[in-house]
Structures are given as structure tokens and as C-alpha cells.
Amino acid sequence: MSVSRRQFLKAMGGAGLLYAVRFAPGSEPQDKTYDVFPMDIDDDECVAAILDIDYSEWIVLGPDGKVSIFTGRTELGQGLKTVLAAVVTQGLEIPQGKLTIVQGDTELCPDDGPTTGSSATKYVGWGYWIACEKIRADLISRASRSLGIPVSELHYRNGGVGRKGTRNVLKGAFELGSGQVVKLSVDPRASSSNDKTYVDLGIPNVNAKKIVTGKLKYVGDLYIPGVLYAGWLSQPYHPKQTVLKSTDLSAARAIPGVKMVEVIGGRVAVVAERYNDVLKSLDAVNAEWSVPQRSEILQLEEESRSRAELFEVKEQEGNVDAGLAVSDLVVSETYTTQYTTQAPMETDTAIARMEDGGKRATVWASSQHPHRAREIVSKFLGIPESSIQVIGMPLGGGFGGKTSNPVTMEAAGLARFVEAPVKLIYSRKDQFQLRGRFKAACVIDLTTGVSANGKMMARKIDIIHDMGFGTTNTYTIPHTLTNVYHADWPFKRAVSRGTSFVQTCFAVESHVDMVAAALGIDPLEFRRNNVRFQAFVSLLDVCAEMIGYYNSQQGPNSGVGMAIVNHGGSQLGAVAAEVKVNPSTGKVTVKKICGAFDIGTVINRNTATVGIRGAITWGIGYALYEEIILNGHRTETEDLMAYHIPRFSDIPPVEIAFLDNYQPGSPRGCGEMPVIPTIGAIANAVYRAIGVRFYSTPITPEKVKKALQGA
Amino acid sequence: MAKQSFTLNVNGKDHRVRVEPDEPLLWVLRDNLRLTGSKFGCGVGICGACSVLIDGVARRSCCIQVANVSQGQKIITIEGLGTLENLLPLQKAFVDYTAFCCGFCTPGMIITATALLARNPSPSREEIIQAMDHNLCRCGSYINIIEAIESFVKDQRGEKSE
Numbered sequence: 001m002s003v004s005r006r007q008f009l010k011a012m013g014g015a016g017l018l019y020a021v022r023f024a025p026g027s028e029p030q031d032k033t034y035d036v037f038p039m040d041i042d043d044d045e046c047v048a049a050i051l052d053i054d055y056s057e058w059i060v061l062g063p064d065g066k067v068s069i070f071t072g073r074t075e076l077g078q079g080l081k082t083v084l085a086a087v088v089t090q091g092l093e094i095p096q097g098k099l100t101i102v103q104g105d106t107e108l109c110p111d112d113g114p115t116t117g118s119s120a121t122k123y124v125g126w127g128y129w130i131a132c133e134k135i136r137a138d139l140i141s142r143a144s145r146s147l148g149i150p151v152s153e154l155h156y157r158n159g160g161v162g163r164k165g166t167r168n169v170l171k172g173a174f175e176l177g178s179g180q181v182v183k184l185s186v187d188p189r190a191s192s193s194n195d196k197t198y199v200d201l202g203i204p205n206v207n208a209k210k211i212v213t214g215k216l217k218y219v220g221d222l223y224i225p226g227v228l229y230a231g232w233l234s235q236p237y238h239p240k241q242t243v244l245k246s247t248d249l250s251a252a253r254a255i256p257g258v259k260m261v262e263v264i265g266g267r268v269a270v271v272a273e274r275y276n277d278v279l280k281s282l283d284a285v286n287a288e289w290s291v292p293q294r295s296e297i298l299q300l301e302e303e304s305r306s307r308a309e310l311f312e313v314k315e316q317e318g319n320v321d322a323g324l325a326v327s328d329l330v331v332s333e334t335y336t337t338q339y340t341t342q343a344p345m346e347t348d349t350a351i352a353r354m355e356d357g358g359k360r361a362t363v364w365a366s367s368q369h370p371h372r373a374r375e376i377v378s379k380f381l382g383i384p385e386s387s388i389q390v391i392g393m394p395l396g397g398g399f400g401g402k403t404s405n406p407v408t409m410e411a412a413g414l415a416r417f418v419e420a421p422v423k424l425i426y427s428r429k430d431q432f433q434l435r436g437r438f439k440a441a442c443v444i445d446l447t448t449g450v451s452a453n454g455k456m457m458a459r460k461i462d463i464i465h466d467m468g469f470g471t472t473n474t475y476t477i478p479h480t481l482t483n484v485y486h487a488d489w490p491f492k493r494a495v496s497r498g499t500s501f502v503q504t505c506f507a508v509e510s511h512v513d514m515v516a517a518a519l520g521i522d523p524l525e526f527r528r529n530n531v532r533f534q535a536f537v538s539l540l541d542v543c544a545e546m547i548g549y550y551n552s553q554q555g556p557n558s559g560v561g562m563a564i565v566n567h568g569g570s571q572l573g574a575v576a577a578e579v580k581v582n583p584s585t586g587k588v589t590v591k592k593i594c595g596a597f598d599i600g601t602v603i604n605r606n607t608a609t610v611g612i613r614g615a616i617t618w619g620i621g622y623a624l625y626e627e628i629i630l631n632g633h634r635t636e637t638e639d640l641m642a643y644h645i646p647r648f649s650d651i652p653p654v655e656i657a658f659l660d661n662y663q664p665g666s667p668r669g670c671g672e673m674p675v676i677p678t679i680g681a682i683a684n685a686v687y688r689a690i691g692v693r694f695y696s697t698p699i700t701p702e703k704v705k706k707a708l709q710g711a
Numbered sequence: 712m713a714k715q716s717f718t719l720n721v722n723g724k725d726h727r728v729r730v731e732p733d734e735p736l737l738w739v740l741r742d743n744l745r746l747t748g749s750k751f752g753c754g755v756g757i758c759g760a761c762s763v764l765i766d767g768v769a770r771r772s773c774c775i776q777v778a779n780v781s782q783g784q785k786i787i788t789i790e791g792l793g794t795l796e797n798l799l800p801l802q803k804a805f806v807d808y809t810a811f812c813c814g815f816c817t818p819g820m821i822i823t824a825t826a827l828l829a830r831n832p833s834p835s836r837e838e839i840i841q842a843m844d845h846n847l848c849r850c851g852s853y854i855n856i857i858e859a860i861e862s863f864v865k866d867q868r869g870e871k872s873e
């Protein structure tokens with residue numbers, strides 16, 4: 001990324017002291033934390049050289065105590081803007097009204113990578129916190145030099161620097177370095193601060209009032225003069241496996257209000273005055289599609305095995321064969337998981353406008369990574385990135401599905417074609433079928449050896465998977481081997497509120513209960529005896545206490561199960577689920593969920609709690625309902641009726657406990673992790689309730705009924 | 712289909728619009744009246760993001776053709792409830808209980824809850840779940856939404872008993 005002088009001047013608002021912050025997680029915190037560059041802002045090269053790509057967040061201290069921050073990360077509903085507002089207003093001691101937060105505008109904000117993986121709060125929120133500490137220290141030393149007063153006699157206060165013991169501000173931040181840039185290197189995993197003042201703020205979402213009055217503008221809510229609606233014709237088969245053979249577009253073109261009906265890139269596109277015209281025109285298209293030859297998708301497990309190629313060996317410790325050989329008991333099982341999708345309430349949407357006779361473009365997008373969108377729009381249009389502005393709007397949900405944003409490129413292409421601004425809104429069917437990016441299905445083989453006294457000796461895992469992978473480091477096992485295989489599938493894949501920890505953890509935690517059952521040991525005791533970290537024992541005990549584990553009814557038809565997760569080594573969690581099974585309908589009802597989490601410092605209990613409850617909701621959906629159903633080359637689940645996302649009546653009472661584990665270190669995010677153990681806990685509770693182990697998710701009424709009838 | 716004139720009473724005011732009669736009410740509210748608080752989520756009445764009140768009943772505006780809105784029917788959208796400066800108590804409860812993450816489904820949730828509370832000022836938790844069950848929230852803020860509605864009910868009761 002290069003930063004232009006124009007961009008810089010806009011950010012500075014003409015004048016200010018700019019702190020460019022680089023997050024360098026994992027690197028040693030540098031003692032020499034900053035360099036000062038008096039810079040010539042009339043010189044493009046000078047600006048570009050100083051504000052290079054590594055410095056991905058800007059904090060500008062402007063006149064009158066105003067502070068502006070610029071981040072490439074967008075608001076998905078995870079509360080990033082709220083966290084940033086809380087951190088910066090407190091960190092720099094300024095009132096809310098003096099703070100401006102600019103998110104996701106490629107013209108103003110540096111690229112900070114995609115907004116995914118709970119990383120926003122984890123790195124960005126805490127990173128700003130540490131940056132504020134460094135800014136305060138920098139301003140004190142600047143004031144010391146300027147006033148000739150020793151640093152030890154000065155303190156930072158209310159947006160400026162004053163003498164200790166007094167209330168006056170001697171020098172405002174702006175006076176101490178307007179026109180200068182300070183580069184700060186911040187390791188978000190470390191902090192010098194032992195100050196708990198900024199923790200657990202309990203502040204409301206900064207967008208709250210706009211949200212409850214319908215005033216928060218998502219991209220579809222913008223009206224650019226002369227804008228037209230656009231849409232794509234949906235296809236009867238999976239898009240990679242069919243081609244358009246012939247079309248008759250005359251009836252579609254005859255619909256009033258229609259501006260364009262064309263075959264573009266092998267698909268039929270319509271542009272019209274109104275959204276309803278687009279739908280009517282698409283309905284009137286006559287199209288013939290080629291029928292796919294092979295029907296390969298139905299046999300997921302067999303197909304996966306036949307396509308699997310070893311990709312990576314992970315978690316290799318000791319000698320797994322030797323460990324299994326000396327074990328007293330060995331249990332081998334295979335688990336499979338389904339394809340699921342993000343299904344955000346707001347479908348992929350973008351508005352594009354060509355400017356300067358096609359030399360420039362502005363795109364408004366619902367995007368988890370506006371800078372990436374700018375890149376693909378640039379490539380598609382063949383005009384340089386510097387001539388394209390992508391403005392990231394608040395998202396109506398993303399969950400990992402809005403990182404690559406083909407909708408932005410398509411809207412831009414159509415806008416150029418019709419020479420008018422275009423608003424492209426994916427239909428719900430598009431969201432499922434055409435650009436639905438599925439969370440990968442997996443096949444997971446597990447073999448575990450244990451000693452007669454209940455200690456895990458050896459574990460081998462083979463995971464057949466078609467994208468990036470995560471495993472769980474939850475138990476102490478002397479001999480382990482995990483092989484990851486890739487199997488190439490014809491679907492686009494994406495993460496979906498969490499990576500592949502989800503699939504692996506469901507399998508591992510189900511398997512752990514089965515090993516315990518084979519040993520005749522209570523699964524909670526078995527976990528307590530084998531967990532890798534003491535924190536897990538505390539988490540399990542808290543969960544057991546909350547759900548009343550020791551007094552719970554384990555069968556018939558009701559049961560309590562537990563599962564744990566280690567998400568990326570920093571977020572630990574345990575979940576207990578109580579379920580009831582209706583043996584005649586096969587329906588599994590979750591009666592209660594209790595979760596205990598160690599997520600480090602909780603910055604904002606409100607957003608953390610709603611985030612965790614949401615993640616538990618996703619776990620329930622994954623365990624019991626959600627599945628992209630593939631019938632040959634067709635996707636059967638193309639609307640929110642067929643694809644059952646959890647609703648009010650699916651959600652039981654949920655109790656959450658945070659392990660009281662404040663440490664002067666990074667907060668770790670929590671919007672994804674609780675999804676994971678919820679699934680295993682429900683599967684284990686079902687096993688306790690009816691004595692049937694389900695080796696595949698989701699655990700649908702059909703599967704339960706079949707299992708009970710067969711038993 | 713030729714465009715026709717319709718008079719819609721929205722948020723207490725009559726608006727004259729010229730659209731095709733089969734145009735869904737949602738798009739008339741959004742495109743003609745720029746009331747964009749009602750959202751497009753599915754277009755087929757499943758998700759509830761487009762909910763508006765028609766004579767006090769929560770309806771899916773994406774599935775109602777404008778020609779089927781009768782003259783004199785009173786339409787209330789989220790914009791017709793409280794304002795930024797002056798939230799209604801139910802909206803304030805949603806804020807206090809962080810009853811959303813991304814907020815996209817929230818207008819539909821508030822509209823549906825408003826209709827429920829008008830016909831049943833003191834709903835039980837089960838009645839809230841039943842009334843709200845066809846409004847979807849993908850972020851999974853359901854418990855917070857229930858808590859917000861329950862707190863509103865409790866406050867209203869408190870006021871009455873005083």
C-alpha cells in the first residue's frame with residue numbers, strides 16, 4: 001500500500017500530530033519505541049516513505065483537543081467501534097464528542113488486513129490501548145523538552161501535559177508536534193500497564209441509538225443520485241459445474257424499467273430502475289443450462305477419502321504407534337461434519353459508481369476487508385488502486401463470508417457497462433447458491449490409547465479437510481500424531497464464525513467421552529485427569545457447578561454433556577449442555593447451556609456477553625440444525641426455511657462465567673471460541689440421554705429417530 | 712405493468728407515491744420515502760427484517776404489494792417510533808441490554824415486539840418467544856432481546872403500580 005499526500009492531508013485535516021501505529025504481535029517489544037520524522041507533507045515520496053504499509057493504524061491529535069483515528073478494520077457487529085471509542089477516550093482522557101473514528105475507507109485508512117478471527121478486539125482494541133500509553137509518554141517527553149521541566153514533574157492529563165499536583169494543562173497535545181509523524185511499534189500481546197481502570201468498561205454500543213431507531217446506514221441504505229438496481233440470474237446447478245447453453249432475453253428486456261439484460265461472464269445480469277423490475281426481468285429470462293455429468297457430491301465421506309492428499313503433519317510428539325502398543329485400551333472412531341454457511345442477515349451488497357469517464361471508481365461495500373475489495377475492483381476494471389475508493393460501511397453480519405467481496409467487482413463492472421451507478425444486492429438464493437461460501441465439511445479419524453487407570457497415552461488424528469486447519473491442544477498426551485489431508489472440492493470455502501477448530505473439536509470431544517465410557521469413568525473425571533492446563537480444571541468445575549452436573553439426570557431421554565476448547569492457545573473455554581430428547585419425534589431440545597471462559601482481560605462486558613451468547617447460538621445451530629444439503633449438483637438449501645438458523649425458541653437459558661484472570665496482557669476476543677465446545681457438549685449430552693453416539697453433525701430428528709428405531 | 716398513484720399513511724403522514732401496483736411495500740418505503748430502517752433480508756417473509764406495523768399488527772413489508780395496502784391503513788416503520796434524541800422506552804431497553812450485535816435485524820425485532828406489547832402488555836417469557844420466533848437474528852442476540860423486552864415490561868408494570 002502506498003499512502004498519497006492527498007490521503008495524508010485528508011487524515012490530518014490540514015494539521016495535526018500523527019501517530020502511525022504498527023502492531024507487531026509476537027515480536028519482542030522494542031525498547032526504542034518511536035522515531036520522530038519532521039516531514040515534508042508537500043512531497044509525495046516523503047509521505048509514502050514514512051507512512052509505509054507496516055504502520056496500519058493512525059491516531060491524529062488535532063487542534064482543540066480533537067482526536068481522529070483511522071483503521072482499515074470494519075464494524076461487523078462485534079463492537080470494534082465501541083471498544084475503540086472506550087479505549088481512546090479513556091486512554092487519552094478526552095470526551096466522546098472530541099473523538100472521530102473512521103473505519104474501512106480506503107481513501108483515508110491504512111490497510112490493516114481483514115477483520116476476522118476475533119482479531120479486531122484482540123489486536124486492534126488492545127493495541128490502541130498500548131498505543132495510548134506510548135502517546136502519553138511521548139507527549140510528556142515532548143513537553144519536558146519544550147518547557148524545560150523534568151519529565152518526573154510532568155503528567156498527562158485531559159488531552160495535554162501539566163505539572164504534577166496541578167490541574168492545569170500547560171501544553172495541549174496538538175501544540176507539541178503539529179505536522180509531525182511519530183511511528184509507534186506496539187506488541188498487542190504485551191503491556192507495561194498494570195492499571196485495571198480501562199478494563200470491563202460496561203459501556204453501551206456506540207451505534208446503539210442509531211441501530212434502535214433504524215438510522216444506522218448499511219450500504220443498501222445509501223442512495224447515490226441516478227443509481228440503478230442489479231441482479232444475477234440464479235442457476236439450477238452448482239455454478240462451477242454448469243454452463244449457459246442458450247438464452248432468450250427478449251421477454252426479460254421488455255419489462256418496464258429494465259435498462260440492461262446481458263450475458264456477462266457466462267451469467268445473465270439485469271440492471272433496472274427498481275429492485276422489483278430486476279426480479280421480474282430475471283423471472284422472464286429463458287435460459288438453458290448444461291446438465292452436469294458426474295454426481296460426486298452425495299457420498300461425502302467416500303469422495304473425501306478418494307481425493308485426500310497429505311498436506312501437513314501436525315502435533316507430532318513421541319511415537320504414536322509405540323504409545324498405542326503399550327496402551328491398555330484403544331478406541332478408534334470416525335466423525336464427519338457437514339457443510340454450513342454464514343448466512344448473514346444482510347446479503348452481500350455493494351454500490352459502484354464510475355467517475356471521470358471511467359478513469360475512477362467509488363465503491364460502497366459491506367466488506368470485512370475494503371482494501372482487498374479495492375484490489376479486486378482494480379484488477380477487474382484495469383484501473384489503478386489509487387483511482388479507486390472503497391468505503392466500508394457497517395456490516396449486517398459477515399462471519400468470515402465478506403472478506404473477498406466479489407459483489408464489489410461485479411457492481412463496478414455493471415456500473416461501467418450501463419454507465420450509471422449500480423446497487424447490487426444478492427438475493428437470499430444468491431447468498432446460498434452462487435456466492436455462498438461454505439464452511440468445509442470434514443472427515444476425522446481418531447484413535448486414542450489409554451492406560452487402565454484413565455491416563456491418555458497416545459492419540460492419532462487424520463483429518464480430511466479442504467481448507468486451512470486448526471486442531472486442539474487440550475490434553476496431555478505423551479504420544480500424538482495429527483495428519484492433515486486436503487481434499488479438493490468444487491465449492492468455494494470460507495471460515496464461518498471460527499475456523500476448522502469447530503470440526504476437529506466436535507470430533508475430539510465426542511471421542512473423549514467415548515473413551516471415558518469404554519473405561520467406565522465419568523467423562524468429567526476423565527477430562528480433569530487428562531487436561532493439559534490447570535485452568536481447564538477450574539473451567540470444568542465452574543461449569544459443573546453452574547449446570548448442577550453431579551445432581552443431573554443422565555438418561556433416559558435427558559442428559560448433561562461437557563466439552564472444552566483451546567482456541568489458538570489463548571482462549572480457553574468449557575461448556576456444559578443439558579438436553580432433552582423426544583424419542584417419538586427425535587427432536588433434541590437444549591434445556592440449558594453453561595459456559596466458563598478464560599479470555600484474559602474483558603474490555604467490555606456488555607459486548608463480550610452478547611458475543612458469547614451469539615457464539616453459543618451458533619454452536620446450537622451447528623450441532624442440531626444447520627446443513628447445506630447437496631443433492632447431486634444442486635444445493636437444496638437455498639433459503640432460510642430449508643437452512644435452519646437458530647431462532648428464539650431454539651435458545652435455552654445460558655449462564656456465562658468469566659474466569660477471574662485479569663492479567664496485564666492482551667484481551668483475546670470471544671465471538672468465535674464458544675461456538676466450538678457448545679457442539680461437543682450437546683453431542684455428549686445426547687449420548688448421555690439416549691446412549692446413542694452420533695458420529696456426524698447435525699444431530700437431526702431424522703437421525704435420532706432412525707437410531708432409536710434401530711436400537 | 713403501468714405505474715399508478717397510491718396514498719400511503721406512513722408514520723402519521725399521508726404520502727403520495729407513483730409505483731407499479733405489484734411493488735412490494737418494503738421497496739416503496741425504502742426507495743420512495745427513504746425510510747431505510749426496514750431491511751431487505753430474504754424477500755420472502757421468512758426473516759422479519761422488513762417488519763412494519765400496519766394498523767398495529769406486525770407485517771412483512773417485503774411480501775405486501777403496495778396495491779394491497781388499503782386506503783386509510785396506518786403504517787408505522789421503525790422511524791415512526793422514537794427518535795435519536797427521544798427514544799421510546801422499548802428502544803431504550805434494547806440499548807440498555809445490548810440487544811444486538813450488527814443491528815440489521817433490530818428494527819424488525821422492535822416492530823414485532825411493539826405489536827406484541829400492544830396486544831399483551833405483560834407477556835410471559837414463553838409468550839415473548841412465541842411472538843418473536845419468526846424474526847431471525849444471525850448474530851444470536853436472542854437472549855439479550857428477551858431481556859430487553861422483559862425489562863421494559865417490568866418497568867411499565869412498576870409505573871402502573873405507582
